[in-house]
Amino acid sequence: MVGMVHGKVALVTGAGSGIGRKSAELLAQEGARVLVCDLDEQSGQQTLRRIRDAGGEADFWRVDVAQESEVETMVAHCVEHFGRLDCAVNNAGISGPSGGLETIELPDWNRVLAVNLTGVFLCMKHELLRMREQKAGSIVNMSSGAGLIATPGLAPYSASKHGVLGITRAAAVENARQGIRINAVCPGSIDTPMLRAAMDTDSAVEKMIRASMPIGRLGEAEEVAEAVVWLCSDRASLVTGHSMGVDGASVAR
Numbered sequence: 001m002v003g004m005v006h007g008k009v010a011l012v013t014g015a016g017s018g019i020g021r022k023s024a025e026l027l028a029q030e031g032a033r034v035l036v037c038d039l040d041e042q043s044g045q046q047t048l049r050r051i052r053d054a055g056g057e058a059d060f061w062r063v064d065v066a067q068e069s070e071v072e073t074m075v076a077h078c079v080e081h082f083g084r085l086d087c088a089v090n091n092a093g094i095s096g097p098s099g100g101l102e103t104i105e106l107p108d109w110n111r112v113l114a115v116n117l118t119g120v121f122l123c124m125k126h127e128l129l130r131m132r133e134q135k136a137g138s139i140v141n142m143s144s145g146a147g148l149i150a151t152p153g154l155a156p157y158s159a160s161k162h163g164v165l166g167i168t169r170a171a172a173v174e175n176a177r178q179g180i181r182i183n184a185v186c187p188g189s190i191d192t193p194m195l196r197a198a199m200d201t202d203s204a205v206e207k208m209i210r211a212s213m214p215i216g217r218l219g220e221a222e223e224v225a226e227a228v229v230w231l232c233s234d235r236a237s238l239v240t241g242h243s244m245g246v247d248g249a250s251v252a253r
């Protein structure tokens with residue numbers, strides 16, 4: 001059986017943990033050669049080892065997606081090492097400060113927007129420069145249910161994720177005739193280190209997060225990775241400009 005992304009080259013940011021790690025692993029399992037990218041070298045190297053131990057082909061690149069020179073070098077390294085770039089999963093993100101909007105400090109706002117929105121913009125910019133030369137490619141940006149509906153207490157995060165949907169849609173239309181598809185995934189509450197950290201702050205928050213999932217359980221990172229890999233693959237050939245909920249009906253409530 002040939003994998004869903006057999007022969008493709010994929011890049012995943014934030015691949016040292018959670019959804020990014022599982023996406024990188026599943027892409028490799030489905031036949032892609034994968035550049036594992038993360039700010040955290042140690043966790044990124046762990047993902048790399050897991051992929052190689054499972055028989056996949058991968059390399060690691062340390063990147064802060066908020067720094068344009070680092071993002072440019074990441075894409076250049078991918079092309080130098082693997083020869084091309086077919087699929088890009090722009091997943092790196094942070095949850096940022098919580099609390100009423102009037103309590104948010106400007107540096108905290110700036111950092112969330114720098115990583116979650118400017119980071120996606122910078123990655124898309126340099127990925128698109130390459131993909132337009134190839135006249136082919138698929139980009140998957142990680143938004144959130146918080147990109148679709150109000151998330152009280154997380155205004156900077158919610159704003160950044162709404163922004164991700166905006167640039168996904170604009171770029172999807174701009175590149176529709178270039179052979180490049182661009183989509184976003186909007187996960188619900190997924191059991192990852194990011195969500196665990198939020199739930200550990202207090203039991204009321206944990207209760208609220210668990211109640212946000214009509215399906216009656218948290219999502220698993222593997223379940224989001226399934227959507228990511230399908231969107232990356234040629235099986236999603238007519239799907240572009242789409243925001244796909246992977247959320248156990250949490251936005252449908």
Ligand code: NAP
Pocket residue numbers: 013014015016017018019020037038039040043063064065066091092093094095115119142143144145186187188189190191192193194195
């Ligand atoms: P996670 O477990 O915290 O993983 C995120 C990874 O991104 C970490 O390895 C982190 O490294 C890395 N990262 C952070 N800032 C970076 C930067 N500037 N440059 C490069 N890498 C960076 O989080 P997750 O839950 O898997 O989330 C992945 C994505 O899904 C995020 O965009 C998040 O907003 C989105 N999402 C998650 C959920 C959920 O319930 N988990 C729901 C909706 C959307 P460090 O560990 O060093 O920070």
